[in-house]
Amino acid sequence: MSNDLEEAAWYVRHSERLVVFTGAGISAESGIPTFRDDDGFWREFPPEQFANWGQLIKTAIREPHRFAQFLHAVIAPIAAAEPNAAHRAIADAERHVDVTVVTQNIDRLHWEAGTTTSHEVHGSLLEIVDRRRRFRRYVSRRQLRQVADAIDHARHGLLVLPRVMWALRRLAGMGIRGIYYPNLVLFGDALSEPAWSRSLQIVEEADCVIQVGCSGMVLPAALLPRTAKANGATVINVDPHHGEGDIWLQGTAVEIVPKLMQAAFS
Ligand code: NAD
Numbered sequence: 001m002s003n004d005l006e007e008a009a010w011y012v013r014h015s016e017r018l019v020v021f022t023g024a025g026i027s028a029e030s031g032i033p034t035f036r037d038d039d040g041f042w043r044e045f046p047p048e049q050f051a052n053w054g055q056l057i058k059t060a061i062r063e064p065h066r067f068a069q070f071l072h073a074v075i076a077p078i079a080a081a082e083p084n085a086a087h088r089a090i091a092d093a094e095r096h097v098d099v100t101v102v103t104q105n106i107d108r109l110h111w112e113a114g115t116t117t118s119h120e121v122h123g124s125l126l127e128i129v130d131r132r133r134r135f136r137r138y139v140s141r142r143q144l145r146q147v148a149d150a151i152d153h154a155r156h157g158l159l160v161l162p163r164v165m166w167a168l169r170r171l172a173g174m175g176i177r178g179i180y181y182p183n184l185v186l187f188g189d190a191l192s193e194p195a196w197s198r199s200l201q202i203v204e205e206a207d208c209v210i211q212v213g214c215s216g217m218v219l220p221a222a223l224l225p226r227t228a229k230a231n232g233a234t235v236i237n238v239d240p241h242h243g244e245g246d247i248w249l250q251g252t253a254v255e256i257v258p259k260l261m262q263a264a265f266s
Helices: 005-013 024-030 053-062 064-080 085-095 109-113 141-154 160-167 195-205 223-230 253-265
Strands: 018-022 099-103 118-120 123-130 136-138 173-175 178-184 208-212 234-239 247-250
Touching (some): 005 208, 018 195, 024 109, 064 123, 064 160, 085 099, 085 253, 118 195, 123 141, 141 160, 195 223, 208 223, 208 253, 223 234, 234 253
Parallel strands (some): 018 099
Antiparallel strands (some): 173 178
16 A cells, blocks of 8 residues: 555546545544544444434433433534635645545535535435425524524523423424424434435546545445445545555645645646
8 A cells, every 4th residue: 555645646636537535534623523533422422322313312311411412512513613624625626627525424514615516425414304305404504503502501401301302493393394304314324315326326437536534434335435446446545543545645634635636736
């Protein structure tokens, strides 16, 4: 495996179909914690209790205060986040090459950085849907901040669960079209469609994939770079801890991605 930035830049520059595949690591420097790292989210909120809808409902009923703590810990950092230099460098690369972003992230920071095609295979916290996915609307980051503040307020005091549900009403509840909630993929759910089918097709056609901040442990999303490689693409991996792919550029997203794009296009 190589670790040569110039070699990676050569593949990016000569790519006709570039895919950037991102995980939680790309948003870490925007202040959103990853889940699996040593200081990650699952340490405090074990997935057995929080990572699927059934467990979440049980936790809400049995431990409403803990449920509120969890919601606040997920929502507040995403509400406060802004795209970082890595998100922006990926958006800017569209001026030079055909780029498609496929992301596991639910934070919509690629869109906000200016990326025009981003497939969110795990959905988005800012997109609200009904059960049949017939209706969808978006909440702004400002509205998300108001929800986070309201949850913070509701978790201190009596009758925590009803007050938290009221605080959440912009994101989840019962409306005229039935139940509505954020379009999120939790453990055991099928991936978001049509994002997943399109992503599979796009990686099969890619000649170069830059993978940024992905542990490779989240299946089936982690199969995408492997599928691209099996179809002949070069896989460049940007991550401080986790080496895989043809070229491993070891470092954080903000340290490496802008440098890589600059080396490729200037
Ligand atoms: P993951 O599997 O994507 O792993 C995180 C990876 O990021 C690790 O390999 C780690 O070494 C790397 N990393 C840490 N800091 C980095 C940095 N500054 N720059 C580049 N790489 C860095 O993600 P996970 O944390 O196990 O999360 C699992 C799933 O949960 C994700 O796939 C996503 O759906 C969701 N999630 C989303 C967000 C978000 O929307 N920002 C945040 C956390 C988790």
